[in-house]
Amino acid sequence: MRDVRRRTWLLVAGGTALALVAGGTGVAVSQSRERDARAAANQEQLARGCKGLFPGELSSFVPDDSAGVLTEYGTMLAPRQQSRALLDCTLSWGGGAARVEPDARVRVRAEAVLGRTDAPDGGFELPLPSSALGGSGAVDRRDGGEVSATLLAECPKGLSGRIRASKDLRVFVALPSRADSEYDVSKADRLLAERTAVRVADRVSREQGCGARLLTGAAKPEGSASLCDWLSPKALEFARGDWKFYDNDKTYSERAGSCGGRWDDTAGRAAEPKTAAAGVDSWSGVLAPSAYDRFGGDGDVPGSDRHRHKPDGEGRLTVEKSGDDPLLALWARSVCDGGPTFHRATVVPALDFADQDEVLLEKRDRRRMSADARALLDRYLAADDGWARRAHCRDTQIMGEVEEWQG
Incomplete structure (x- = not known):
C-alpha cells in the first residue's frame, strides 16, 4: 500500500508540474503575442497619424x-x-x-x-x-x-x-x-x-491650394556668396587690422538679411575709441513687427525713454562697464519685396576699460559713432549684391539712433 501511495503521489506531482510548465509557457506566449500586437498597433499609429x-x-x-x-x-x-x-x-x-x-x-x-x-x-x-x-x-x-x-x-x-x-x-x-x-x-x-x-x-x-511653390527638391540658390561682401572695414575706414565675420548670410531670403563682423583685438586694444564691431540686420513682412517689438520691449528702439543720456557741459557721456558691448544702433524702414521692412545698423566702439569701471566718451567720439553707423547703413542699402538691393528696398526713411549703453 505504501508503494501504491508513493506512485500515486508521484503521478499527481508530475502532472501538477507539467500543468505549471504548460501554464507558464502559455502565459509567456500570451504576453509575447500582446507585445507583438501592441508594437504593430503603435507602428500603424505612426504610419497613419497626422x-x-x-x-x-x-x-x-x-x-x-x-x-x-x-x-x-x-x-x-x-x-x-x-x-x-x-x-x-x-x-x-x-x-x-x-x-x-x-x-x-x-x-x-x-x-x-x-x-x-x-x-x-x-x-x-x-x-x-x-x-x-x-x-x-x-x-x-x-x-x-x-x-x-x-x-x-x-x-x-x-x-x-x-x-x-x-x-x-x-x-x-x-x-x-x-x-x-x-x-x-x-x-x-x-x-x-x-x-x-x-x-x-x-x-x-x-x-x-494656396499657390505656393513646392519646397521639396528646391534648387540651391546661386550667386549668394557675395551677400555680405559690401561689409569692408577698410572701405568704411573702421578699426585697422583683421576682422572676423560672424553669422553672415550665405543665401538670399526676401524675408530677412544679416551681415556682421568684429575686429580681431588679440593684438591689443585701440588707443582711442574706434569701431570694433559692426553689422546690419533686416526683417521684412511678418517678421518686421515682431523684431521691432522684441527690441522695443527692452527700450532699444528710437524714441524710447530708457536711453535718454544726459551729457555733461562738454557733451561727454560716461559709459559704465557692464559686460555688454556699448552699442549704437541706427534704425531705418523701407518697403521691400517681402513687405514693410525694418533695418538696424549697429556699431561698437573699441573702448578700453582696463582696470576702470567706466570710460568717458567724448563728444567727438559720439559724432564719429553716428557717422560710422550712417556710413554702414548707406553702404548696405547701396550695395549691388547686398540684401537691400536684391530685395528691391525703396522709400527708405531714417527712424533714429539708440545709444544702447548704461547711462
Missing part, C-alpha cells in the same frame, strides 16, 4: 511595452473644428503617469501666420527658395535629445479657414533623437527634421 506626415524613420523609437498616445486637431483634420492650427499632432510613447515627459515624442504643427511671427532660429541645410526661411535646433530631454525644424513659407493665394486672410505659413516639427545631448545630435537627425518640415509645408500648401 494624415501620414510622421516620418517612418522613427519606427525604431516605437515601443512594444506601452501603447502610443496620439493627440491631433486642426482645421485640416476636422474642417468644421474651431482651431488656430491647420494641423497640430503629437504622438508620444512611454513615460507613465509619474513621469514629467514621455520617453519619446514627435510633434507636427502648421498654422497660418496672422500678422507677425519670429524669424526661425539656427541654420537650415536644405535649399529653399528666396520666399521661404528655415531654422533648426536641438534640446536636451530626460531620455536622449530632441531635434526641431521651423519653416516660414509663402502662400500667394492665401490660407483658408482663418479669421482673416494670411499669405504666410509657419511649420514646426520636433522629433526624438538618440543623442545623449543637444550637442551630439547628428546631421542625419537634423536633416530628417528639416525634410519632414518641408514635406508638411508642401502637403499643407497643396491641400490648401
Whole structure:
C-alpha cells in the first residue's frame, strides 16, 4: 500500500508540474503575442497619424511595452473644428503617469501666420527658395535629445479657414533623437527634421491650394556668396587690422538679411575709441513687427525713454562697464519685396576699460559713432549684391539712433 501511495503521489506531482510548465509557457506566449500586437498597433499609429506626415524613420523609437498616445486637431483634420492650427499632432510613447515627459515624442504643427511671427532660429541645410526661411535646433530631454525644424513659407493665394486672410505659413516639427545631448545630435537627425518640415509645408500648401511653390527638391540658390561682401572695414575706414565675420548670410531670403563682423583685438586694444564691431540686420513682412517689438520691449528702439543720456557741459557721456558691448544702433524702414521692412545698423566702439569701471566718451567720439553707423547703413542699402538691393528696398526713411549703453 505504501508503494501504491508513493506512485500515486508521484503521478499527481508530475502532472501538477507539467500543468505549471504548460501554464507558464502559455502565459509567456500570451504576453509575447500582446507585445507583438501592441508594437504593430503603435507602428500603424505612426504610419497613419497626422494624415501620414510622421516620418517612418522613427519606427525604431516605437515601443512594444506601452501603447502610443496620439493627440491631433486642426482645421485640416476636422474642417468644421474651431482651431488656430491647420494641423497640430503629437504622438508620444512611454513615460507613465509619474513621469514629467514621455520617453519619446514627435510633434507636427502648421498654422497660418496672422500678422507677425519670429524669424526661425539656427541654420537650415536644405535649399529653399528666396520666399521661404528655415531654422533648426536641438534640446536636451530626460531620455536622449530632441531635434526641431521651423519653416516660414509663402502662400500667394492665401490660407483658408482663418479669421482673416494670411499669405504666410509657419511649420514646426520636433522629433526624438538618440543623442545623449543637444550637442551630439547628428546631421542625419537634423536633416530628417528639416525634410519632414518641408514635406508638411508642401502637403499643407497643396491641400490648401494656396499657390505656393513646392519646397521639396528646391534648387540651391546661386550667386549668394557675395551677400555680405559690401561689409569692408577698410572701405568704411573702421578699426585697422583683421576682422572676423560672424553669422553672415550665405543665401538670399526676401524675408530677412544679416551681415556682421568684429575686429580681431588679440593684438591689443585701440588707443582711442574706434569701431570694433559692426553689422546690419533686416526683417521684412511678418517678421518686421515682431523684431521691432522684441527690441522695443527692452527700450532699444528710437524714441524710447530708457536711453535718454544726459551729457555733461562738454557733451561727454560716461559709459559704465557692464559686460555688454556699448552699442549704437541706427534704425531705418523701407518697403521691400517681402513687405514693410525694418533695418538696424549697429556699431561698437573699441573702448578700453582696463582696470576702470567706466570710460568717458567724448563728444567727438559720439559724432564719429553716428557717422560710422550712417556710413554702414548707406553702404548696405547701396550695395549691388547686398540684401537691400536684391530685395528691391525703396522709400527708405531714417527712424533714429539708440545709444544702447548704461547711462
